[in-house]
Amino acid sequence: MSIEKDIKQASFKSAHSKAMVNIVYTNNWLATLQMEVLKPYDLTLQQYNVLRILRGHHPEPITVIGIIERMLDKMSNASRLVDKLLLKEMVLRRECPNDRRAVDILITQKGLDLLAELDVLQKQWEQQLYGLTESEALQLSDLLDKLRQSPPESEQQ
Amino acid sequence: MSIEKDIKQKSFKNVYQKVAVNLMYTDSWLLNHYTQLLKPYNLSDKQYFVLKILCESHPDTVSVNFILERMLDKMSNASRLVDKLIEKKLVVKVRSKIDKRSMNVAITPKGLLLVDELNKKVALWEANYSRLTKEEIKILHNLLNKMRDSVSKRF
Numbered sequence: 086m087s088i089e090k091d092i093k094q095a096s097f098k099s100a101h102s103k104a105m106v107n108i109v110y111t112n113n114w115l116a117t118l119q120m121e122v123l124k125p126y127d128l129t130l131q132q133y134n135v136l137r138i139l140r141g142h143h144p145e146p147i148t149v150i151g152i153i154e155r156m157l158d159k160m161s162n163a164s165r166l167v168d169k170l171l172l173k174e175m176v177l178r179r180e181c182p183n184d185r186r187a188v189d190i191l192i193t194q195k196g197l198d199l200l201a202e203l204d205v206l207q208k209q210w211e212q213q214l215y216g217l218t219e220s221e222a223l224q225l226s227d228l229l230d231k232l233r234q235s236p237p238e239s240e241q242q
Numbered sequence: 243m244s245i246e247k248d249i250k251q252k253s254f255k256n257v258y259q260k261v262a263v264n265l266m267y268t269d270s271w272l273l274n275h276y277t278q279l280l281k282p283y284n285l286s287d288k289q290y291f292v293l294k295i296l297c298e299s300h301p302d303t304v305s306v307n308f309i310l311e312r313m314l315d316k317m318s319n320a321s322r323l324v325d326k327l328i329e330k331k332l333v334v335k336v337r338s339k340i341d342k343r344s345m346n347v348a349i350t351p352k353g354l355l356l357v358d359e360l361n362k363k364v365a366l367w368e369a370n371y372s373r374l375t376k377e378e379i380k381i382l383h384n385l386l387n388k389m390r391d392s393v394s395k396r397f
Contacts, residue, residue: 087387100379101368105272106314111386112269113315115262141251155250157263158270211258216388222257225385229261229268230244232382234373 104232122206126199127173131158133203135166136175139192140200146179146189175199261389279363283356284330288315290360292323296333296349297357303336303346332356 091110116130123133138155139147153163167190170176175196181187192200217225245264246253254260276287285293295312296304310320324347327333332353338346349357374382 087383091390100376101374102365104374104379104382105368107383107386108265108272109269110314111390112265113317114390115265117317157266211256211262216391217258217261217385219257221385221388222261224381225389226245226257226261226264228374228378228382228385229264231373231378233248233268233271 108229108232118210122203122210126203128199131156131161131166132170132175134158135163135170136192136196136200139176139190140197143192143197146181146191148181148187148189152190170196275367276364279367280360283360285356285360288313288318288323289327290357292320292327293332293349293353293357294361296347297354300349300354303338303348305338305344305346309347327353 119130119133123130128136134157135152138152141155142151149163149167152167156163167176167178171178175193177191177193179189179191181189245251245260245267248267251263254263273287276290280287280290291313292309295309299308306320306324309324310316310318313320324333324335328335331350333347333349335345336348338344
């Protein structure tokens with residue numbers, strides 16, 4: 086379905102404006118599908134992303150700042166997400182040996198086990214999801230990268 | 243900058259994961275820009291979007307359900323957004339002409355002026371920022387629509 090039909094908007098002011106709307110809409114659509122997968126595990130999308138970042142570093146620990154740098158949504162509250170995951174015993178907090186003022190975060194075995202289980206579902210979900218071929222998926226990713234590129238300095242106001 | 247550098251991830255399991263991650267990241271990047279733009283006006287991106295919907299329907303008034311159908315995020319609470327906009331005197335509730343028992347939402351002159359000003363700012367930002375050509379934007383649309391289509395057909 087075209088974006089016009091999906092959100093019942095007959096026309097857009099500009100091609101750029103339409104592209105922005107389509108990205109935001111498609112992402113919300115994707116997030117809703119993803120949440121369906123996570124719901125039975127009582128995990129939010131952001132918590133899931135934090136767990137995946139921690140696993141990417143495992144067995145090395147990572148600081149909260151390191152987590153934020155790797156997060157998709159830079160506006161989310163990483164410390165609060167870590168607190169929630171601590172309550173669920175998915176992560177551990179440890180004093181950083183190099184800098185005693187900093188705190189390291191580690192994923193627990195329970196967290197790793199949950200991710201392993203979710204990996205299977207995630208893979209099924211991804212396969213189901215895309216009517217895109219591999220080269221189309223790559224092309225889409227490249228276009229999104231290009232969209233985020235800033236204009237050359239001389240053109241900036 | 244590539245998505246790998248932006249979120250410091252060296253590799254992805256497959257291209258599908260990469261495109262999903264890139265989409266989420268680009269979305270939050272976009273919303274961040276909108277938030278910055280709207281901050282001086284003390285308006286959230288969702289509130290701005292509701293105002294835009296009302297502005298396009300003006301002078302007709304619309305129901306809350308009508309607004310919800312046109313929202314990008316189908317999970318947002320449209321009545322709550324409308325209440326916030328009423329507090330700011332940007333919209334008002336009026337009795338529906340068709341169904342006297344139900345209430346519709348209308349944008350106020352103050353709301354119309356604000357949307358007009360914001361639309362200009364947003365358009366300027368969008369046109370200045372994007373490096374994509376018209377042709378590339380077209381391809382982007384087709385790919386996004388195709389991606390959503392594959393699932394709508396299945397379920």
